[in-house]
Amino acid sequence: MGRKLLLEHINVPGINTFDVYRSKGGYAAVEKALKTLTPDEIVEEVKKSGLRGRGGAGFPTGMKWSFLAKPEGKARYLVCNGDESEPGTFKDRYLMTYIPHLLIEGMIISSFALGANVSYIYVRGEMMPQIRILEKAIAEAKAKGFLGKNILGTGYDLELYVQPGGGAYICGEETALIESLEGKRGNPRIKPPFPAIAGLWGCPTVVNNVESIAAVVPIIRDGGEEYAKIGIGRSTGTKLISAGGNLVKPGIYEIDLGLPVEEFLYSDEYCGGIANGKRLKAVVAGGSSVPILPANLFLKTAALAPRLMSYESLSDGGFATGTMMGSGGFIAFDEDQCIVRNTWNFTRFYHHESCGQCSPCREGTGWMEKVLHRLEYGHGKMSDMDLLVDVSKKIEGNTICPLGDAAAWPVASAIRHFRDEFEWHVTNPSAALAGNFGLAHYADPLPAPEPVA
Amino acid sequence: MLRVEEKQEPVTFSAELTAKMADVVSRYPEGKQKAGLLPILHLVQAEYGWVSAPAMDAVADYLSIQPIEVYEVATFYTMFLMRPQGKYLLEVCRTGPCCLVGAEKIMDYIEQKLGVKEGEVTPDGLFSWRGVECLAACGFGPVLQIGPEYTFYENLTAEKVDTLIADLTAKAKN
Ligand SMILES: Cc1cc2nc3c(=O)[nH]c(=O)nc-3n(C[C@H](O)[C@H](O)[C@H](O)COP(=O)(O)O)c2cc1C
Ligand code: SF4
Ligand code: FES
Numbered sequence A: 001m002g003r004k005l006l007l008e009h010i011n012v013p014g015i016n017t018f019d020v021y022r023s024k025g026g027y028a029a030v031e032k033a034l035k036t037l038t039p040d041e042i043v044e045e046v047k048k049s050g051l052r053g054r055g056g057a058g059f060p061t062g063m064k065w066s067f068l069a070k071p072e073g074k075a076r077y078l079v080c081n082g083d084e085s086e087p088g089t090f091k092d093r094y095l096m097t098y099i100p101h102l103l104i105e106g107m108i109i110s111s112f113a114l115g116a117n118v119s120y121i122y123v124r125g126e127m128m129p130q131i132r133i134l135e136k137a138i139a140e141a142k143a144k145g146f147l148g149k150n151i152l153g154t155g156y157d158l159e160l161y162v163q164p165g166g167g168a169y170i171c172g173e174e175t176a177l178i179e180s181l182e183g184k185r186g187n188p189r190i191k192p193p194f195p196a197i198a199g200l201w202g203c204p205t206v207v208n209n210v211e212s213i214a215a216v217v218p219i220i221r222d223g224g225e226e227y228a229k230i231g232i233g234r235s236t237g238t239k240l241i242s243a244g245g246n247l248v249k250p251g252i253y254e255i256d257l258g259l260p261v262e263e264f265l266y267s268d269e270y271c272g273g274i275a276n277g278k279r280l281k282a283v284v285a286g287g288s289s290v291p292i293l294p295a296n297l298f299l300k301t302a303a304l305a306p307r308l309m310s311y312e313s314l315s316d317g318g319f320a321t322g323t324m325m326g327s328g329g330f331i332a333f334d335e336d337q338c339i340v341r342n343t344w345n346f347t348r349f350y351h352h353e354s355c356g357q358c359s360p361c362r363e364g365t366g367w368m369e370k371v372l373h374r375l376e377y378g379h380g381k382m383s384d385m386d387l388l389v390d391v392s393k394k395i396e397g398n399t400i401c402p403l404g405d406a407a408a409w410p411v412a413s414a415i416r417h418f419r420d421e422f423e424w425h426v427t428n429p430s431a432a433l434a435g436n437f438g439l440a441h442y443a444d445p446l447p448a449p450e451p452v453a
Numbered sequence B: 001m002l003r004v005e006e007k008q009e010p011v012t013f014s015a016e017l018t019a020k021m022a023d024v025v026s027r028y029p030e031g032k033q034k035a036g037l038l039p040i041l042h043l044v045q046a047e048y049g050w051v052s053a054p055a056m057d058a059v060a061d062y063l064s065i066q067p068i069e070v071y072e073v074a075t076f077y078t079m080f081l082m083r084p085q086g087k088y089l090l091e092v093c094r095t096g097p098c099c100l101v102g103a104e105k106i107m108d109y110i111e112q113k114l115g116v117k118e119g120e121v122t123p124d125g126l127f128s129w130r131g132v133e134c135l136a137a138c139g140f141g142p143v144l145q146i147g148p149e150y151t152f153y154e155n156l157t158a159e160k161v162d163t164l165i166a167d168l169t170a171k172a173k174n
Helices: A018-023 A028-036 A039-049 A061-066 A091-098 A100-114 A128-143 A174-181 A210-222 A224-229 A261-266 A295-299 A339-353 A359-376 A384-395 A403-427 A429-434 B015-025 B033-048 B053-063 B067-076 B096-100 B103-114 B158-173
Strands: A077-082 A118-123 A148-151 A156-164 A205-209 A238-245 A251-256 A280-284 A292-294 A329-334 B088-093 B127-132 B144-146 B151-153
Touching: A018 A100, A018 A128, A028 A100, A028 A210, A039 A061, A039 A100, A039 A210, A039 A224, A061 A100, A061 A205, A061 A210, A077 A100, A077 A174, A077 A210, A091 A100, A091 A128, A091 A210, A091 A238, A100 A118, A100 A128, A100 A156, A100 A205, A100 A210, A118 A128, A118 A174, A128 A156, A156 B033, A174 A205, A205 A210, A210 A224, A210 A238, A238 B096, A261 A280, A261 A295, A280 A295, A280 A403, A292 A295, A292 A339, A292 A403, A329 B096, A339 A359, A339 A403, A339 B096, A359 A384, A359 A403, A384 A403, A403 A429, B015 B033, B015 B053, B033 B053, B033 B067, B053 B067, B088 B103, B096 B103, B103 B127, B103 B158
Parallel strands: A077 A118, A077 A205, A118 A156, A238 A329, B088 B127
Antiparallel strands: A148 A156, A238 A251, A280 A292, A280 A329, B088 B144, B144 B151
């Protein structure tokens, strides 16, 4: 049983209220931070913790904070990214719904560390109930003197506001989010300048995921070194995993990074195995954008080492045989699922969500969607797979923002690992319309790796 | 699509709505009131059920920005409805993870049950439906939401859809 740092009190009745949250030790980290630490010391603790951004890219949070420019006479902003739109990811909604004060507490500490006096939590517009919950929690915290002017008599002022989005995946990308917060279309900006130099209204800005900000609370409460004791290697601390797809127990789990994937998938403490007694065919480990892996390569690396839920182990083997931690959006596919159909669905998603600024992304996602549609619906050609890989390669790395890559990787990886299934769609179009390729060999034991000379 | 030439009567916002809009604008620094655009469009949509061109003009007026700045934003974000919908708009997630657990069947069922295609309104004006992208509830799919409060209905089955539609029909009649 791993330690719970974020969800420890999630089942305590009334934990969504200030008083109950406070009675469980809540806001003690704010007191510690504002009364006994300097902003630089907080940044130092976060660096020591090894915390890596939980929004998907995994960039070290403390380092990101230390890049924030501090020009005289200019406001600095902290913006929390609660856009949570990456298919497969649903942890931030859970956190904001059930333990909103954890996020508020993290926002106060982080804003103080960055020298922000006004901070925003940008939440996707569909999460109207969560927006109300956060606004209520903010009002409570303010009434108790943890927000507003002269917090706890320390002289530090902070206003916190919740901003709704409008239903656009792209606004999860940090510069699109900033544009959206400014009241514009969610078109990502060309970087540089990075938000740390010129972000919201041209001012230095840090954008962090909800879970990253929440993790700052136990880091400050217990110290960065304590946090870093959990986990493995450069994957420190705990991580929320949103587990969905064909599982016995889908849901949100807080794991110690480094947990073996086999244990996560099959133990009763976590996902409890594959639903309906079926077998596992494939996994998308970190949200729809990361490469899909067949069951055998997911459970073990190409070197036959057990795969772990850590940044390094999941990416072991690079894109040839590995994947990525991403946002922790874990999607399990059982033996009845069709990889071609899923790839088409994901590509349709990216085409729909492309902001349209760059032609490789706008047009390329559309072409890939069309080709995948014809493969799925029985009109595919043998050359389509190479065509898809070709288009995906032309998108990858050639766009303003990483949505292009996010759209290219699922297609390239599906063809890399499931080419047989795509070919079967071409050679057996009517069978593919009526049924599907099944588990095939995708869970077979992997061949022993070549001995290294 | 928005057709600005089909302008209806100008709208005047109620005092209550205007007060809420003023509260929104107070969250941003002096001169950055445009940041209030998305929250205000949500308020307008909650009030009228959709966002008409005259309503957008009134928003532009309120925020001291050009009407085009409102149109380009309102049409970019899928949540803003550019034409009237049923009193209850059922928005069903159609993205991959939900499809693994039967979202497509649920959408077919809703279409058949309501007897209208995606985007159309039932003759009694009560219902319309559409597929939307991942709603961050993938572990509890299939899932749908209903605005303006965006209440979630999770782990959908045909029976749950029946109950939901019956409940909403009864609610609308009272
Ligand atoms: C297309 C796209 C969508 C993204 N969506 C989200 C999102 O929904 N939530 C999030 O926290 N980060 C998202 N990100 C990552 C953000 O750009 C940014 O890296 C992150 O919010 C930084 O926070 P972190 O360092 O705490 O992870 C997305 C990135 C891209 C390219
Ligand atoms: S990569 Fe796609 S989403 Fe990103 S800026 Fe270009 S067109 Fe827009
Ligand atoms: S895929 Fe349906 S809620 Fe995420």
